[in-house]
Structure formats: structure tokens, C-alpha cells
Amino acid sequence: MSDGIVGKAKFRCSKCGELHEEEVTSFEATGGSSRQMGDENEYTAIISEECHNCGSNYEIEMKVWEYPTGIINYSSEESSGVEELEADYEVYHTPAHDSSRVMGAAAGGAIFGASIGGPFGAIIGGILGGLIGDSVAKGDKNG
Numbered sequence: 817m818s819d820g821i822v823g824k825a826k827f828r829c830s831k832c833g834e835l836h837e838e839e840v841t842s843f844e845a846t847g848g849s850s851r852q853m854g855d856e857n858e859y860t861a862i863i864s865e866e867c868h869n870c871g872s873n874y875e876i877e878m879k880v881w882e883y884p885t886g887i888i889n890y891s892s893e894e895s896s897g898v899e900e901l902e903a904d905y906e907v908y909h910t911p912a913h914d915s916s917r918v919m920g921a922a923a924g925g926a927i928f929g930a931s932i933g934g935p936f937g938a939i940i941g942g943i944l945g946g947l948i949g950d951s952v953a954k955g956d957k958n959g
Contacts, residue, residue, distance in 0.1 A: 820841075820907075821882070821908070822840065822905070824839060824903065824904045825878065825893075827874075827898040829869065829870060846879075856881060856882065858881050861878045879892045880905050891905055
């Protein structure tokens with residue numbers, strides 16, 4: 817199973833013709849089954865709002881099937897109060913946190929600190945190494 821589905825919906829209000837574009841991040845896993853190439857996962861999101869131009873209500877139900885994991889196999893949309901509906905979907909994965917860099921920096925700092933200042937140096941070196949490793953790991957996430 818991926819970490820989730822995100823989508824975009826572009827459509828016009830059927831009452832006034834106003835163009836709307838919605839980023840959809842509220843997909844929830846609503847079903848699934850095991851198949852030959854792994855799990856199939858079904859995700860559903862519902863947009864239910866008012867047109868910001870005329871106040872008319874609209875609703876869009878978006879369904880996406882992921883099979884095999886990481887691949888969008890099929891999608892469908894049902895709507896009321898909209899016309900010219902276009903939808904696009906993506907699978908996203910949250911990057912895993914690499915704690916080995918932090919632990920390696922802390923160990924390296926402790927060894928270096930011990931060689932210079934004995935036990936007290938090892939403690940200070942380990943703390944500083946851990947802080948530097950964590951800072952580098954956070955920097956990688958931000959680009």
C-alpha cells in the first residue's frame with residue numbers, strides 16, 4: 817500500500833459556468849483485495865461544497881484503484897452540479913527517516929571526543945555529533 821493518493825479536479829459549475837480547480841488530499845482507503853500481483857487498494861474522496869460565484873451546491877465523488885502497489889490502475893468520478901469534469905491522480909510515498917546518519921554522527925563524535933578528552937570528551941562529542949547528524953538529516957528533507 818502506498819502512503820496515499822492526491823488528486824486534482826477541474827470543472828465548471830453547472831448553474832453559472834464558473835471554473836473551479838480543487839486540490840484533493842482527503843482520499844481514504846475504502847476497500848481492497850489480494851490479487852495475483854499483490855494487493856489492490858481502493859481510495860475514495862468526496863468534495864461537497866458551494867460554488868464561490870453563485871452559491872450553488874456541487875458534489876464530486878472520486879475513486880481510485882491502486883494495483884499493483886504504487887500504480888494507479890483505474891479511476892472513476894461521479895458528480896452532481898458540475899460539468900466538464902477533468903480529474904488527475906498521483907500516488908505519493910512519504911520518504912523514510914534515516915536515523916542511521918544521526919547514530920553514526922553521534923558514535924563518531926563520541927569516539928573523537930574520547931580520544932581527545934577521555935570520558936567527558938566522549939559525552940560531549942556524542943551529543944555534538946548527534947546534533948550535527950540530526951541537522952544534516954533535516955537539511956536533506958528540505959532540499
